[in-house]
Amino acid sequence: MDYETPLFFRVMEYADAADRDVVDMVSGNPDWEPPEALRDGLREYADLEPDRFQYPPSEGLLELREEIAARRGVDAEQVIVTNGAGEANYLAMARALERDSGNEILLTDPVYPYYPGKTTMLGGTQRFVATEDDGQLDPAAVRAAASEETAAIVVTTPNNPTGAVYPAETMRELVAVAEAYDAILISDEVYDHYDLSGAFASALETDSAHRIVTNAFSKSMAITGVRVGYTILPPELVDDAKSRHMLVNVATTRPGQYAVLNALRETGPDYYERNRERLRERVTTFTDALEAAGAEYTRPDGSFYVMARFDGYPGTLANVERLIDEGGVAGMPGEAFGDSRTAWLRFALVTPRVEEAAERLATYFD
Template identity: 80%
Template sequence: MEYETPLFFRVMSYASEADRDVIDMVSGNPDWEPPAALRSGLREYADREPSAFQYPPSEGLRELREEIAARRGVDADQVVVTNGAGEANYLAMARALERDRGEEVVLTDPVYPYYPGKTTMLGGTQTFVAVDDEGRLEPSDVRAAASEETAAIVVNTPNNPTGAVYDGETMRELVAIAEECDAILVSDEVYDHFDLSGRFESALSIESDHRIVTNAFSKSMAITGFRVGYAIFPSDLVVDAKSRHMLVNVAGSRPAQYAVLRALRETEPDYYERNRDLLRGRIETFTGALDAAGAEYTTPRGSFYVMARFDGYPGTLENVYRLIDEAGVAGMPGDAFGESRSEWFRFALVTPRVETAAERLSTRFA
């Protein structure tokens, strides 16, 4: 399995050299506007005094940590502001493996490919638990896979790439399994603002010192390039996580933190609701076309992604290239996310051209 980014670049580069117009449904970059307060926060920051351009506290601007803590119902001391969810997951997984309670990391299949990549880098081993065709994760399967060798169970809800949203019962079971095995549940909730089911439940709602929650403003504020995320640790795990954060990055970037703080304070709920509505419309358009094309597909309950399978046209890298040439639609090959989805394509609905893409696919396969 390759990491998503290089494969992503290979697909994007093929698409850009294609002899026709291609719609990018590869990346997970929102195409909509960031909150207005984010732009004004950045403008305001640009005029500040030199001291405002120097190191923020290593764990993040105090007011930003306090805003996050208040929203998430935790103590600000438990919050580490990170360089995006990427660093948050790295710190969380490193912390779980450092506890010396085993080297195994339990992951789902399909999986967001950075998790197995980070596991290897940190000296751990991967055990995969398959989810069903709807993306549902059975806690009993996780319990069967986990053992005293398990350092961490890493889940992503709402899920990339399946679009599944784990319900409260599943989250409670996952925390319980982590406690039984003296492991850590790492719950990556970066798509929490794109729960379309109303059934999302954060691992934070379950009191435990065996769970770490990671998140970022990358998707919710449409700023994947700003790199502002956070991790919420149990009190007994946070000190060492802060040390690692300091030794790796010293601190996150302050202009980005400053702008996010402004946006977090000033953005009304309808900003987030509008983006969910946009996504709902795109899902309807796109899955309608997949119906017309006779494809099998997942209807996302959260996140940005639709997985689809076309009869006699498996989602290999070769067919990803072929689909670019034949239909002018670029997706990701399913095996980027694990063995179980090797016949599927993943399409990201973060382009204003979803309707045209849908028409092209239904024309190609109808």
């Protein structure tokens, strides 16, 4: 079986090898500080007894699972702590396909490229549903695409790459589609703390045995390298997911879980609001420059990505490399996210050099 390396790595390698200074707007690595309590937790951990440096419970530290469960309104037994949202999505998609209720995964277009990759890796087949121009997903279109072969419907809200935030009605209707076809709605909510619209609704708000929610602290706490995420499954799907997690990873970082738990307990809402406000300012700065450059662009309701379209400059890998060499800005080609945004480029606003990048783009496309 052939696996295709995600274009993220190819673009980052090209930018790193460039002969000039390049503003990196490729990957979603927050450039701001993690919660102070996260750092405190890691410092504390260094002085704990030797037994704390051994295997933790495979499904995650009980106290962390209980904290997550209390915040999400579920039973702790439904929570598996994973190596980031990446593993959480892998477990969710695997469980959906293992139910012998179809072999097809419904994905949105545009799509976060790791979902199609995981589908291929797990032996499933892909089917795409185009989103609206504003990134919203019409549940009627999902229902029209669904069939008896549909094992799962995978969505992410707030969305990467469009920045769309799906309202409660959309989430309820997507769960209903999953129920109608004995499928699983997999809702990746890793950007939930970056809802800039106030419209975010979790799939957990709809009680159903046909939905799995995945998440992580990678983005919300600016700790993509710590690798602590989680998945919340219906009770009947938990045991086999725990077994797969154990066989693939054994367990997740114990110091990371300890530090995340400390941060959850000690960090107030002001930390998250400061980061949302930072993003709001960056969105304005960046889109103002795109406006000046005559570009069409998306203004995100959530997450931290902006998509832009420049006349005569489609979102190909070759054009991304050209922009790196000639403009000094690295973004992602729209073609990496599916067929519907091939004319676009995607930029991540997680760099303190957003204003500089915006000026470079405005100059380059003037």
